[in-house]
Amino acid sequence: MKRIRHHLKLLTQIPKGQTQKICTGFCQGRLSRNIDMNPPEDDGFGVISPRIKLRDGRHLAYIERGVSKDIAKYKIIIVHGFGSSKEMNFLAPQELIDELGIYILQYDRPGYGESDPNPKRSLKSEALDIQELADQLEIGQQFYVIGVSMGSYATWSCLKYLPHRLAGLALIAPVINYRWPSLPRSLIREDYRRKLVHWAMLLAKYCPRMLHWWVTQKWLPSTSVIEKNPAFFNKSDIDILKTIPGFPMLTKDSLREQVVFDSLRHDWRVAFGKWDFDPLNLSNPFPHNRSSVHIWHGYEDKVVPCQLQRYVSGKLPWINYHEVSDGGHLIVYYRGLCETILRSLLLGQENLAYRPKPPSLFPLPPHDDKCFEP
Numbered sequence: 001m002k003r004i005r006h007h008l009k010l011l012t013q014i015p016k017g018q019t020q021k022i023c024t025g026f027c028q029g030r031l032s033r034n035i036d037m038n039p040p041e042d043d044g045f046g047v048i049s050p051r052i053k054l055r056d057g058r059h060l061a062y063i064e065r066g067v068s069k070d071i072a073k074y075k076i077i078i079v080h081g082f083g084s085s086k087e088m089n090f091l092a093p094q095e096l097i098d099e100l101g102i103y104i105l106q107y108d109r110p111g112y113g114e115s116d117p118n119p120k121r122s123l124k125s126e127a128l129d130i131q132e133l134a135d136q137l138e139i140g141q142q143f144y145v146i147g148v149s150m151g152s153y154a155t156w157s158c159l160k161y162l163p164h165r166l167a168g169l170a171l172i173a174p175v176i177n178y179r180w181p182s183l184p185r186s187l188i189r190e191d192y193r194r195k196l197v198h199w200a201m202l203l204a205k206y207c208p209r210m211l212h213w214w215v216t217q218k219w220l221p222s223t224s225v226i227e228k229n230p231a232f233f234n235k236s237d238i239d240i241l242k243t244i245p246g247f248p249m250l251t252k253d254s255l256r257e258q259v260v261f262d263s264l265r266h267d268w269r270v271a272f273g274k275w276d277f278d279p280l281n282l283s284n285p286f287p288h289n290r291s292s293v294h295i296w297h298g299y300e301d302k303v304v305p306c307q308l309q310r311y312v313s314g315k316l317p318w319i320n321y322h323e324v325s326d327g328g329h330l331i332v333y334y335r336g337l338c339e340t341i342l343r344s345l346l347l348g349q350e351n352l353a354y355r356p357k358p359p360s361l362f363p364l365p366p367h368d369d370k371c372f373e374p
Contacts, residue, residue, distance in 0.1 A: 059116045065106070067102065073101035074100060074144060074346050076145070077107070077134065077144070078104060079109065081151045086108045088148070090104065107133055109154065111263025111267065117262065122270060124157060126153065127154060127160070129154075145169045147170070149174065150268075153270065155171050156171075168292055168345050169345075173329050175271060178193075178272070181278050182315065183308070188308070193304075201272055205269065232329065236328050236330075280312060286318070294344060295320070295321050299323050302328060309323075323357070324354060
């Protein structure tokens with residue numbers, strides 16, 4: 001009786017459309033080697049999306065958008081950021097998707113949404129997950145990758161470990177690890193974000209229980225401490241947050257779940273821990289200009305200062321750098337920008353409105369040759 005009540009409670013919590021999807025799947029017997037309709041042992045009908053089973057036994061959940069992969073001209077894998085999921089809305093107009101023949105594959109990174117956690121998560125494992133996802137779904141030998149915010153570390157890993165599989169790549173408001181050896185000390189010495197990351201890493205590594213206790217205390221705000229916080233978001237971002245769900249995994253209620261907290265903590269530690277390669281030493285994966293790599297960033301981004309992105313793109317001249325003059329960290333949700341990103345990545349069309357302003361108009365901090373030592 002107790003288990004029956006548990007299942008009934010789960011069903012009442014699942015949106016109507018998703019409940020219909022579950023019933024339809026079971027009634028029609030939609031099973032294949034790529035789709036896992038078996039729910040976890042302790043979660044009843046918790047799994048509602050198709051999943052693949054990786055070689056190490058983990059599962060990755062995914063959704064597919066756009067035209068059929070069998071007829072698509074362009075196939076894109078989108079990597080979501082911190083506290084997000086495969087459900088993030090990449091605002092590509094349907095007319096453009098149909099016109100260009102675009103297939104979009106979005107997935108839950110390990111520990112997010114309906115994907116299993118990966119206790120051995122690393123830079124390389126993130127890239128290999130993308131490769132295995134592409135192989136099991138048979139989207140072809142080459143594909144495009146778009147990484148958003150902290151999902152960019154998986155995207156950088158694709159440049160390192162999977163350059164031969166890339167048809168093109170874009171990073172949208174990518175995070176920067178202050179421990180990259182090539183970052184000049186003078187460029188990051190006074191950056192308060194570096195200090196925040198440093199203390200967060202210490203707590204995540206040595207005092208995870210204290211960190212968990214802190215972020216779930218009743219006297220803290222009921223929603224995430226970062227949500228709608230002007231210390232992290234500019235005015236355009238805050239306006240956007242009024243129209244989107246925000247960061248559901250970063251709410252206090254979600255963080256009380258140990259598996260959610262641990263997944264976020266491990267994700268943070270890999271993104272801002274010591275990397276096994278320096279992105280600023282990477283080689284151009286497209287030396288014959290058969291495709292391109294792009295960085296899109298907001299000039300008013302308060303999470304990652306644009307000065308750092310300008311420095312990175314300057315050190316890697318084969319990267320096409322684009323800047324949104326009034327943009328914050330959430331530029332992926334700005335009206336019209338996803339279409340511009342796709343046209344630039346897939347067709348090589350440059351929108352001059354996003355060409356960065358000369359340093360004389362927006363002076364950058366001076367830097368020297370001494371680099372930050374982790």
